[in-house]
Amino acid sequence: MPELPEVENVIRSLVKKISGNRIIDVEVITPNIIYNRLEFSDLVKDKIIITLERRGKYIIIKLNEGNLLIHLRMTGKLLYNGEINKHTHLKIDFIDGDYLIYNDVRKFGRISYLNDEELEFYLLKKVGLEPGLMEYNEFRDKLMKKNGPIKKNLLDQTLIAGIGNIYADEILFASGLHPLYETKNLLEIDLSNLYNNIRDILDKATIAGGSTIRDYVNGDGTAGEYQDAHKVYGHSGKECTCCGCILEKTKVVGRTSVYCPICQRIR
DNA sequence: CTTGTGCCCTGACCGC
DNA sequence: TGCGGTCAGGGCACAA
Numbered sequence: 001m002p003e004l005p006e007v008e009n010v011i012r013s014l015v016k017k018i019s020g021n022r023i024i025d026v027e028v029i030t031p032n033i034i035y036n037r038l039e040f041s042d043l044v045k046d047k048i049i050i051t052l053e054r055r056g057k058y059i060i061i062k063l064n065e066g067n068l069l070i071h072l073r074m075t076g077k078l079l080y081n082g083e084i085n086k087h088t089h090l091k092i093d094f095i096d097g098d099y100l101i102y103n104d105v106r107k108f109g110r111i112s113y114l115n116d117e118e119l120e121f122y123l124l125k126k127v128g129l130e131p132g133l134m135e136y137n138e139f140r141d142k143l144m145k146k147n148g149p150i151k152k153n154l155l156d157q158t159l160i161a162g163i164g165n166i167y168a169d170e171i172l173f174a175s176g177l178h179p180l181y182e183t184k185n186l187l188e189i190d191l192s193n194l195y196n197n198i199r200d201i202l203d204k205a206t207i208a209g210g211s212t213i214r215d216y217v218n219g220d221g222t223a224g225e226y227q228d229a230h231k232v233y234g235h236s237g238k239e240c241t242c243c244g245c246i247l248e249k250t251k252v253v254g255r256t257s258v259y260c261p262i263c264q265r266i267r
Numbered sequence: 268c269t270t271g272t273g274c275c276c277t278g279a280c281c282g283c
Numbered sequence: 284t285g286c287g288g289t290c291a292g293g294g295c296a297c298a299a
Contacts, residue, residue: 075276107276155293270299281288
């Protein structure tokens, strides 16, 4: 499931390959995944790709006029000259004969065409602090205004953008914090550990090419390797790498959360 | 305003 | 081999 490191790797794998290319045809195979589906093809056709950017878990393909905004959700993939199959929902053909496809087994992903103004408005509303760019003070001030369990707030994209279920669990383990720990009760040391671990884990995961749990691959079809470094996600019932006790799971805002009952005690 | 719940969707997996 | 049930979960609509 693509989170910030996976989305970043998709972009890095595609940016050099498709920048500068002209789109000569747009085939919408599954209209449901397209936001402005009626005029989408006409809007995108004949545009030139300038570059690709990331905001949170969103991929922005900047065109010479307007932008494609893409969210991969759970199983979405953007593939350069990839295999066209029954899960291919969009195909973008370039003038040089190459193409970009959007494949998505579960059809949760969404793609829209937005002009610059619409894009800016949308991102401002939906996407919060960028982990790699946020400063400690703004992180702390924003987080401490929130109620509820810390994990709920780590998953809130309008607060900090890009953390999903996998990295939230890993960040909390590294910080020694229980997923249900009340945000308002966090100490200064907890906040500083969280801030450092958010940046550190997302950064290391990005360098490792992201995490491939089921079928994530980047734009080339390359899998990630960070799953080998996971300490808690997917390890429920196994021994904690730190203290040896058995990792437990609980639900937080409907998401499975794995944690160590000793290393992540609520103090 | 915040907070909670169900839904979208398919494949993998499990027990029988 | 098949079959029904359960689980995975990001973001959104909707309700309270």
